[in-house]
Amino acid sequence: MKAALAHIEEHLIATLETVSDPEIPVLTVLDLGVIREATEKNGQIHIKLTPTYSGCPAMDVIGDDLETAFAKIGMTTKVQLVLAPAWTTDWISEGGKRKMEEYGIASPLDETGDKEVLLGNAKIVKCTNCGSRNTHLVSQFGSTACKALFKCDACLEPFDYFKCLK
Amino acid sequence: MKKNVYQYILSIADNSLILGQRLGELCGHGPNLETDIALTNISLDLLGQTRSYFQYAALLAGDDKTEDDIAFIRIEREYRSILLVEQPNTHFGYVIARQFLFDVYHLLFMEKLQFSKDETLSAIAKKGIKEVSYHERFSSDWVKRLGDGTEVSKLKMQEAINDLWRYTDEMFHVSASDKAMISEGIGVDVVALKERYYAKVTEVLSDAMLEVPEGKYFQKGGKEGIHTEHMGYILSDLQYMQRSYPNMKW
Numbered sequence: 271m272k273a274a275l276a277h278i279e280e281h282l283i284a285t286l287e288t289v290s291d292p293e294i295p296v297l298t299v300l301d302l303g304v305i306r307e308a309t310e311k312n313g314q315i316h317i318k319l320t321p322t323y324s325g326c327p328a329m330d331v332i333g334d335d336l337e338t339a340f341a342k343i344g345m346t347t348k349v350q351l352v353l354a355p356a357w358t359t360d361w362i363s364e365g366g367k368r369k370m371e372e373y374g375i376a377s378p379l380d381e382t383g384d385k386e387v388l389l390g391n392a393k394i395v396k397c398t399n400c401g402s403r404n405t406h407l408v409s410q411f412g413s414t415a416c417k418a419l420f421k422c423d424a425c426l427e428p429f430d431y432f433k434c435l436k
Numbered sequence: 437m438k439k440n441v442y443q444y445i446l447s448i449a450d451n452s453l454i455l456g457q458r459l460g461e462l463c464g465h466g467p468n469l470e471t472d473i474a475l476t477n478i479s480l481d482l483l484g485q486t487r488s489y490f491q492y493a494a495l496l497a498g499d500d501k502t503e504d505d506i507a508f509i510r511i512e513r514e515y516r517s518i519l520l521v522e523q524p525n526t527h528f529g530y531v532i533a534r535q536f537l538f539d540v541y542h543l544l545f546m547e548k549l550q551f552s553k554d555e556t557l558s559a560i561a562k563k564g565i566k567e568v569s570y571h572e573r574f575s576s577d578w579v580k581r582l583g584d585g586t587e588v589s590k591l592k593m594q595e596a597i598n599d600l601w602r603y604t605d606e607m608f609h610v611s612a613s614d615k616a617m618i619s620e621g622i623g624v625d626v627v628a629l630k631e632r633y634y635a636k637v638t639e640v641l642s643d644a645m646l647e648v649p650e651g652k653y654f655q656k657g658g659k660e661g662i663h664t665e666h667m668g669y670i671l672s673d674l675q676y677m678q679r680s681y682p683n684m685k686w
């Protein structure tokens with residue numbers, strides 16, 4: 271279930287790359303894997319957008335930003351929100367995960383690892399500040415719905431962890 | 437048939453709406469920053485699910501109704517939420533008990549709703565399961581921390597569970613319109629969830645060193661639109677802007 275399943279027309283990629291997640295601005299909508307379809311028909315762009323979390327307030331903003339980005343090159347856009355198949359953190363691109371780490375958010379572990387760290391059973395989340403795995407969960411819910419709050423016991427810095435969603 | 441589905445959606449969505457509103461009241465009032473953020477995140481998930489349900493209901497209604505009309509412009513008797521979710525934020529233990537008693541049910545419910553013959557309801561459930569399992573983990577953990585905590589936290593947690601216990605049976609009450617939805621494979625047969633629900637709740641309460649209440653007296657009415665005295669206050673808050681300035685947007 272990789273992002274390759276998304277149907278995105280080649281010539282729209284450059285414009286899509288100018289739109290980013292308002293809450294994690296280093297990630298473009300393509301990095302995040304929320305664009306499931308982008309096609310052009312009779313001079314109009316059709317985009318299918320899927321939310322990360324149901325209540326994610328970034329989705330309305332992303333929809334508006336997509337319209338604005340294509341309006342700049344003289345195109346009108348119809349954005350449709352689709353729920354199925356449900357978004358998973360597997361759809362975040364490898365480049366996206368790297369950018370996320372550099373930005374200070376630990377990228378999602380696989381399902382098993384994620385469960386272990388959120389239950390407090392394993393110390394495997396790497397501190398984005400010093401790289402130590404001597405970290406612990408402070409709260410399952412962080413600054414946004416998709417993140418948990420961690421603290422590093424080596425350098426004592428708090429940091430966000432992007433929760434695994436499958 | 438369409439009308440039945442519409443009503444059925446409200447009966448699911450109103451639980452998320454009213455509980456989401458209750459949790460939203462705690463924004464900036466949580467006992468500490470982490471729990472404050474957690475509770476409002478849960479609120480956001482619930483309101484997000486509510487929007488998906490109401491957008492679909494508005495589509496089925498077919499007239500000019502919008503999701504906002506459904507959320508804001510109804511009278512109390514038209515809300516189908518269960519009595520549990522409208523209970524007030526008395527204290528943190530109470531908030532956690534209410535959340536826990538709902539989350540266990542909510543997760544079991546969503547796990548079944550994902551197999552609904554209605555594609556949209558199935559999609560909303562599949563998306564929601566992931567969120568609700570985080571909620572359940574959060575509230576169960578806190579039940580254990582408070583139950584197995586200090587003498588005072590244990591007492592408060594036990595009282596909250598005892599007090600809210602009377603609202604648990606309503607979740608498994610099947611209304612006439614629910615029945616039609618179940619037989620069509622759209623709705624969830626909640627009666628079949630009852631045993632697993634009480635087993636799961638009992639397991640967590642035992643881990644938390646708390647007693648499972650023995651109360652046999654249960655309250656119901658919310659599913660028929662007959663609410664407790666708390667509901668009017670929630671609605672006056674929830675509906676204030678739309679009632680004072682109809683059709684306002686921001």
Ligand SMILES: [Zn+2]
Nearest residue numbers: 397400422425
């Ligand atoms: Zn560190």
